[in-house]
Amino acid sequence: MGVFPTGFKTLTRREILRFVRRPRNTFVPPLITNVLYFSVFGVILGDRVGQIAGVPYILFILPGLVVLGAISNAFENGSFSIFHGRWNEYIHEALTSPLSYSQMVWAYTLSSALRGVIVGIIISVVGAVFTSVGVTRPLYLVAFAVVITVLFASFGIVGGLWADDFDDLTMMNQFILRPLVFFGGVFYALENLPDGPLQTATLLNPMFYMVDGVRYGFLGTSEVNPNLSLAVLTLMAVVMVGINTVLFKRGFGLTD
Amino acid sequence: MTAAIEVRDLRKRYEGVQALDGVSLTVPEGSFFGLLGPNGAGKTTFISILVGLVRKSGGTAEVFGYDVEDDYREARDAIGLAPQEFNVDRFFPIREVLEHKAGYHGIPADEARERADEVLKRVGIYEKRDTRFDWLSGGMKRRFVLARALITEPDLLILDEPTAGVDVQLRHDLWDLITELNDGGTTILLTTHYIEEAERLCDEVAILDSGRIVAVDSPEDLMDRGADRIEIQLRNPPAEAPTLTAGEGNVENVELDGNRLVVTARQGGLVAPDVVRELDREGFEIVDLEISRTSLEEVFVEMTRGQETVGGEDEDSGEDDPEKATAAAPGTSGGAGGDR
Numbered sequence: 001m002g003v004f005p006t007g008f009k010t011l012t013r014r015e016i017l018r019f020v021r022r023p024r025n026t027f028v029p030p031l032i033t034n035v036l037y038f039s040v041f042g043v044i045l046g047d048r049v050g051q052i053a054g055v056p057y058i059l060f061i062l063p064g065l066v067v068l069g070a071i072s073n074a075f076e077n078g079s080f081s082i083f084h085g086r087w088n089e090y091i092h093e094a095l096t097s098p099l100s101y102s103q104m105v106w107a108y109t110l111s112s113a114l115r116g117v118i119v120g121i122i123i124s125v126v127g128a129v130f131t132s133v134g135v136t137r138p139l140y141l142v143a144f145a146v147v148i149t150v151l152f153a154s155f156g157i158v159g160g161l162w163a164d165d166f167d168d169l170t171m172m173n174q175f176i177l178r179p180l181v182f183f184g185g186v187f188y189a190l191e192n193l194p195d196g197p198l199q200t201a202t203l204l205n206p207m208f209y210m211v212d213g214v215r216y217g218f219l220g221t222s223e224v225n226p227n228l229s230l231a232v233l234t235l236m237a238v239v240m241v242g243i244n245t246v247l248f249k250r251g252f253g254l255t256d
Numbered sequence: 257m258t259a260a261i262e263v264r265d266l267r268k269r270y271e272g273v274q275a276l277d278g279v280s281l282t283v284p285e286g287s288f289f290g291l292l293g294p295n296g297a298g299k300t301t302f303i304s305i306l307v308g309l310v311r312k313s314g315g316t317a318e319v320f321g322y323d324v325e326d327d328y329r330e331a332r333d334a335i336g337l338a339p340q341e342f343n344v345d346r347f348f349p350i351r352e353v354l355e356h357k358a359g360y361h362g363i364p365a366d367e368a369r370e371r372a373d374e375v376l377k378r379v380g381i382y383e384k385r386d387t388r389f390d391w392l393s394g395g396m397k398r399r400f401v402l403a404r405a406l407i408t409e410p411d412l413l414i415l416d417e418p419t420a421g422v423d424v425q426l427r428h429d430l431w432d433l434i435t436e437l438n439d440g441g442t443t444i445l446l447t448t449h450y451i452e453e454a455e456r457l458c459d460e461v462a463i464l465d466s467g468r469i470v471a472v473d474s475p476e477d478l479m480d481r482g483a484d485r486i487e488i489q490l491r492n493p494p495a496e497a498p499t500l501t502a503g504e505g506n507v508e509n510v511e512l513d514g515n516r517l518v519v520t521a522r523q524g525g526l527v528a529p530d531v532v533r534e535l536d537r538e539g540f541e542i543v544d545l546e547i548s549r550t551s552l553e554e555v556f557v558e559m560t561r562g563q564e565t566v567g568g569e570d571e572d573s574g575e576d577d578p579e580k581a582t583a584a585a586p587g588t589s590g591g592a593g594g595d596r
Contacts, residue, residue, distance in 0.1 A: 010359025018347050089343035093353070093404075096307040097360035098333035256270070256310045 008103040011094055015111030019077060026077075026115060027122060030069045034123045037065055038130040041187070053189040055219060062127040063215035064186030069123045070145060071152040071210070074116030075177060076169075078108060078156025083163045086253060095255075101248040109153045109241060116149030133218060140226055141217025147233045148210045154240035161244075161253035180207045190223045209233060258321045260285045260412050260443035261306065267314035268301050268467075275301045277467035278315070283445060283460075285320070285411075288438045290458035290475075291447045294560050298467040299447040300340065303414055307337050319412060333361055336410030338401045340417040340447075344389040350400055351376065351385040354407050361408040368407075375403040379433070395426045402430065406437075413437060414445045419453060431457060451553040461552070465560040475552050482550030482558060483508050484524025486531060488517045489544035498538065502530035515543075524549065 019026040042058030049057040085091030094104055127133055135141055159172045184207025193199045202208050209229035216222035222229075248254065261283035268276040276298045283289045293299050304310035305317055308328055317324045322331040345353045351372045358368035376382040379399040384392060392400060398418065405413055415434065419427040435457065438444050448454055454461050455475045462472040471478060497512040500519065506527045509520040517535075521527040524547050532542060 006362045006364055007360045010356055010365075013359075014345075014348075014356045021347075088346060089341065090345040092309060092339075092343045093345060093357055094360055095309060096332055096335070096337055097357070098329040098362065099360055100329060251308075251311055255308065256304070 005103065007097060007099045008107055011099060011104065011107035012111050015081060015107060016114060018081065019111075019115050026073070027119065030073060030119045031122055031126065034065055034069060034126045037061075038127060042127075042130055053191065053221065053223075055221070056131065058127075058131045059133060059219065060189070060215075061187055062124070062131065062133055063218045064184075064211045065127065066120045066123045066218075067148065067207070067211045067214050068181050068186055070116040070120035070149050071181075071207075072116075072173070072177060073119040074112050074149040074153040075156035075159070076173065077112035077115040078153040079159040079163065079169050079172065080156075081108060081112065082157050082160025082253075083166070083169060086160070087166075091254065102245045105157070105241060105244045105248055108157055109150055109244070112153035112156055113146065113149035116152065117145050120145055120149070135218055136220030137217045137226075140230070141214065143230055144210065144213040144217055144226075144233070147230065147237050148214070151233060151237040151240060154237065154244055157244050158240075158247070161247055163253075180205055184208045185211045185223075206233070206236070257285055259283060259318075260287070261289075261317075261319055261445065262321075263302075263315065263317045265315035266302070266305065266312060266317055268298070268305065268310060269313045274467050276305075276312075279464070279467070279469055280315075281462055281469060281472065283443065285443055286438075286441055288435075288444045288457055288459045289446065290454035290461040291445060291464060292451065292454055292461055292556055293447075293464035297464045297560075299464055300416060302464070303337070303339075303416055303445070303447065306331070306414065307335055308332060333408070334411045335414060336405035336408055336412070337414045338405040338416065338418055340420060342389070342397055342401065344397075344400065344404070346388060346390055349386045349388055350381070350392070350403075353389065354404060357404055358407045363408070371407050371409075375406045378406070379403045380429070395422050398422050398426065398430075402433070410442065412443045412445065416447050417449060418446070419448070419450060427453075451551070451556055455552045463556060463559050470559050478555050479550055479552055480523055482555040483520045483522055484527075484550050485548040486519040486521060486524050486528050487544075487546045487548070488519065488531070488535065488542055490515050490517055490535075491541040491543050492539075493517070494540070498535075498540075500531060500534055502534040503527040504530075507531070 038058065041061055046057035051057070052060045082091065099107075124133070159169065163169050163172070183202060184205045185202060186207075190199060190202060190208070193202060209224060210233060212222050212224055213226050213229045213233070216226040259282045261281065264280050266276050266279040267274070279298070279302065291299050291302065301310055305312045306319055306324055308324065312325075319331040320334050322334070324331045345356065348356070354372035354375065355365070355368040358371055359365065363371065373382065373385070376385050379402055381392070381396050381399050381403070384396060389397065389400065398421075402415070402418065405415075413434070418434070419430055422430070431453070434444055434446075446454065446458065458475060460472065461475055461478060463470045463478075471481075473481075493512060493515040497510045497517065500507055500510055503521055506523055507519060507521045511518045519527075519531055521531075528545065528547055532545065535542060
């Protein structure tokens with residue numbers, strides 16, 4: 001049986017194969033989008049912006065775009081996979097099997113997180129084509145990448161359980177995820193904001209700490225203590241996985 | 257011997273609707289058990305509670321001694337379910353879908369592949385193994401859900417309307433297959449609209465109506481509860497129907513229709529000789545005699561007549577449970593919403 005039970009491995013594999021076999025739906029869109037982001041924000045506008053937080057603008061936004069792509073895809077995978085399974089009821093194949101609730105949740109979470117990490121890597125490679133970027137703190141980068149994708153995969157699962165139709169999924173992405181990302185320090189540094197509500201809002205946005213942590217992994221500079229960010233985000237991820245396990249156990253969105 | 261299914265006072269209440277209202281039932285291990293009931297009687301709710309797709313509101317339910325909530329993993333591992341609604345993974349070819357299902361039950365990949373091929377051959381769709389579910393014909397889809405239920409070699413096979421909408425040939429193929437499984441020791445729980453199917457296959461039948469069990473018996477004994485029809489053609493019919501004393505109270509009605517005397521009686525086969533003797537004594541000359549056994553269908557209709565059903569909709573549309581119809585707005589259209 002190995003370290004992981006066969007049931008857990010099978011569901012995880014199934015979930016990974018689902019997105020790996022459909023690159024046109026899963027990997028090509030962020031690739032194209034990020035080529036556009038780097039072209040417009042990095043090259044065309046970046047020269048006008050100049051340096052921000054001590055680095056060229058294109059280099060400054062690279063970690064933010066990696067975070068944006070990684071968490072969006074982790075979220076989208078988790079929400080879509082659960083919701084589509086509910087919509088067509090084939091999630092019953094897993095639900096009526098002897099998988100434990102935590103095995104189900106971890107399988108959906110880790111596979112969705114993996115999609116986020118893969119998209120993050122794709123965006124990093126695209127960024128490397130446009131500008132010279134290194135990885136100053138690889139362990140931090142890996143740790144932040146894993147934690148934030150697990151966290152947003154978990155949010156996605158909640159969304160997939162909660163949604164009643166496909167519009168709800170779009171709504172979550174457009175009205176919750178994107179504003180958090182755009183006001184989370186992807187395109188600007190905290191120091192660029194005037195003191196007051198805008199700074200406070202940014203500091204209250206969990207996205208800010210994620211972007212700041214990933215930026216620390218790439219560039220070695222951060223605006224807040226990366227250890228604290230990592231600890232808080234890890235705690236949030238663990239709590240979310242726990243919440244999802246309870247939701248599965250209670251059959252929220254899954255059973256009548 | 258542990259019962260395959262043991263439920264006591266099982267209840268399920270949806271908002272405003274009591275779908276199951278204190279069902280107690282024992283399905284013996286190795287039996288071929290039929291669950292009959294009109295649309296909305298609660299059959300699918302009952303099954304769904306066993307596999308964990310519906311949460312019970314009260315009572316207990318055990319599968320081979322395992323509580324369906326406390327020991328859900330053991331209970332679910334013992335069950336193979338072929339549901340009425342097609343709830344199949346549309347992303348993968350059907351052989352892979354079977355391998356996944358086997359894997360969820362802890363069957364290693366190599367063995368899962370072997371079993372997948374085996375069950376696909378068994379239900380006769382092996383040549384379609386690399387096809388996705390959506391591209392199968394209706395009959396093949398029905399065969400596939402049976403294959404999926406069989407791949408885990410379950411001790412309890414639950415078939416929810418397995419022959420709904422299939423042609424005669426396939427129906428007979430499915431009957432042969434599940435009879436063979438039952439002969440091999442698999443307990444079968446079958447829900448069906450085709451009373452003939454229950455009459456032909458089941459050792460025991462429970463009739464469920466408005467969330468309550470109204471009868472549990474063998475098809476034969478259930479039919480004994482119904483009234484048979486004895487038609488006696490007389491050469492010299494009387495002016496009006498005679499009063500019969502034969503039959504020890506089993507005779508329910510006597511009518512005269514021209515030269516035919518129609519006697520309605522329970523256990524008609526036993527009553528007929530007494531009736532014939534009495535008519536003979538009375539001086540009537542009997543030309544012809546015909547006994548029509550009551551069918552299980554007639555008994556079923558009689559037992560469930562006039563009861564207000566819970567759902568009232570066509571069960572084929574998956575609306576056995578009224579709540580399910582709304583909860584499963586997620587539920588019907590294949591592949592809707594594209595791929596993300």
